Amino acid sequence: MDSLPTSGRLTVITGPSGVGKGTLVAGLLQRHPALWLSVSATTRTPRPGEIDGQHYFFLSRPDFEAQVAGGGFLEWAEFAGHLYGTPRAPVEAQLAQGRPVLLEIELEGARQVRRTFPAAFQLLIKPPSFEELERRIRGRGTDSEEAIGRRLARARQELTAEAEFDAVLVNADLDAALRELELLLGFCDAV
């Protein structure tokens, strides 16, 4: 592994559901284990294989709302009928220790982080086409037809926000996108 160029820096990775954020981030963490990925809280139910505390903290809506009221989230938003939020304390602790932190969140949350952490690096991941995005969401096989419809409708909105971001990456070929992601995050010897 190369040396860490982004110590203590906050990076926000946003993009439509199914574009491949999670896949890219998993590849990045495998190559650069010193990066720290925030585990979000959500009110949606776990997908098969998802583990509480590892993929998400799965909360009831009242418990999530209590955390909102107590200021426990760095940001939070409603997405496709469910609530999602970034627990504040662990992110602040990791940044204070000088560790580079990744948030993988949707657009409204990214906008909130832009206000509270203006120095954060904000990256938008785009699909090569809308048709390919739909193929990926369907191919994942995790969402109902209704959920797919909601996610695609939201994707259309999110893809209009390109100008708000520090960088935009098209996830067409996975290996090429991963290399580009490394370069954007400052892993200079990634190529």
Ligand SMILES: Nc1ncnc2c1ncn2[C@@H]1O[C@H](COP(=O)(O)OP(=O)(O)OP(=O)(O)O)[C@@H](O)[C@H]1O
């Ligand atoms: N470059 C790529 N080419 C083809 N398929 C891809 C590529 N990147 C990711 N995928 C596939 O697309 C699907 C969606 O990917 P993934 O779950 O990582 O998306 P996501 O953006 O994290 O979605 P969500 O925000 O809903 O969690 C997965 O089946 C994944 O294997």
Ligand SMILES: Nc1nc2c(ncn2[C@@H]2O[C@H](COP(=O)(O)O)[C@@H](O)[C@H]2O)c(=O)[nH]1
């Ligand atoms: N604003 C936030 N968005 C989040 C957070 N954690 C995940 N997400 C985003 O939600 C959608 C849907 O995720 P899924 O796992 O149900 O497919 C996706 O865009 C995620 O990036 C969060 O803490 N805050």
